[in-house]
Amino acid sequence: MPPSTSRSAARGAAQSPRPAVFLHVGAAKSGTTFLQHVLWHNRDRLRERGVLYPGKDIAAHVRAAFDLRRTFFSGASDPRTRGAWRALVDEARAWQGDVIVSQELFAPARPAYVRQAMADLDFADVHVIFTVRDLGRQIPAHWQEDVKNRFATPFTEFVAALRRRNWRTFESARLFWGLQDPVAVLGRWGAGLPPERVHVVTLPKPGAPRDLLWRRFCTATGLVPDDYDLSTTFANPSLGLPETQFLLRLNEALGDRVGWHAYNDDVKLFLAQHVLAARPSPVRIELPAEHVPWATERAVEMAEDLRAAGYHVVGDLYELMPAAASGPALGTAPAHPPDEPCWAEMADVGVDAISALLRRVLERKDGADAVPGAELPVRDQIDLLRRDSADLAQTTGRLAHDAAPLAERAVRNVNDRYPAARRLHGAYRRFRSGTGRSGAETGTR
Incomplete structure (x- = not known):
């Protein structure tokens, strides 16, 4: 540095x-x-x-x-x-x-x-x-x-x-x-x-x-x-007074029915800061x-x-x-009282807001329609998703199997191929568990 x-x-x-x-x-x-x-x-x-x-x-x-x-x-x-x-x-x-x-x-x-x-x-x-x-x-x-x-x-x-x-x-x-x-x-x-x-x-x-x-x-x-x-x-x-009055009434109408992230993207960032803030408002707060x-x-x-x-x-x-x-x-x-509605100006704000939001909806629809497979019926799209999910689960299973530690796979293969090795492995586990019990019973540490 x-x-x-x-x-x-x-x-x-x-x-x-x-x-x-x-x-x-x-x-x-x-x-x-x-x-x-x-x-x-x-x-x-x-x-x-x-x-x-x-x-x-x-x-x-x-x-x-x-x-x-x-x-x-x-x-x-x-x-x-x-x-x-x-x-x-x-x-x-x-x-x-x-x-x-x-x-x-x-x-x-x-x-x-x-x-x-x-x-x-x-x-x-x-x-x-x-x-x-x-x-x-x-x-x-x-x-x-x-x-x-x-x-x-x-x-x-x-x-x-x-x-x-x-x-x-x-x-x-x-x-x-x-x-x-x-x-x-x-x-x-x-x-x-x-x-x-x-x-x-x-x-x-x-x-x-x-x-x-x-x-x-x-x-x-x-x-x-x-x-x-x-x-x-x-x-x-900052927004002008009519724009703020319009947005305040929109907030009252929406209440808590719109989640914060949707409100942040569509109302605050797009409508308020992109559309309304760009209007030449003659009425300052x-x-x-x-x-x-x-x-x-x-x-x-x-x-x-x-x-x-x-x-x-x-x-x-x-x-x-x-x-x-x-x-x-x-x-x-004279300064316009902030709580006195600017009805005519708010009507103009509303027209700009509605037209901008409709254009946004159409742009999103056009974007969704351009996605490959969007022309398929919804039922067919769901079937394709189910098939893809099943293939993904099968592939994941194979990857998990292939990713198992080499020594673990070797032990499994030996046990499967040689019954004597499997019996010896079982006896060793029993011996280990027996040692653990005797140690606990005698109080050794």
């Missing part, structure tokens, strides 16, 4: 001879998808510069986060997550340079799982990175992301739960603050780390250069931003004006706590202050 040629300036004046592992643990909807695609598509360039972005595919870090936390989406499981964290750690340990791991699903990890992660990574200097965006944008973005994951909580109820003192009793609020609260997340992940190895990267305000977040991330990790190609990156765009003072007060508390902790801040904590909701004073139409 090549030696590490990249060393973060955040390590301080006395650079450690040990490699560094940069754990980017969130937050969700804070540019994480953008950063992860930059890292994945530049993994060869990273290796050339002594930095590893581990994993066999782009979802390896997702599986590792689920494996470390011993969890998965509610009501579902995925055997591919088992051992995924250990595989990532082993790959990082075998590398002689720095390592970057990035996945927002690490953020809610309980303290026990965080301690396990730190123990597993004890061969390196661990740095923790948290990218954070202002609540004015983050709350609407997180709500529509929940809807994309089959939640059916109206926006008003969602925000009300976030504001309650007993927010831990509400699932949607637990999920939000577990992923989004930088003070709480870094309180767990940064426990025991020097504050200079905990990096808070603030998201630029709207209108900033597209690559500014990447440049800030590079400041935290010690990468040279211009060494990498940003042309093939992928964003995770905004935090209503009545919630902005509370969000601002909460942001001030967060900024003060982060500053007091002494973490390395890349950007400006002032960027955590929510902007005021759109209104006539800004020369735009």
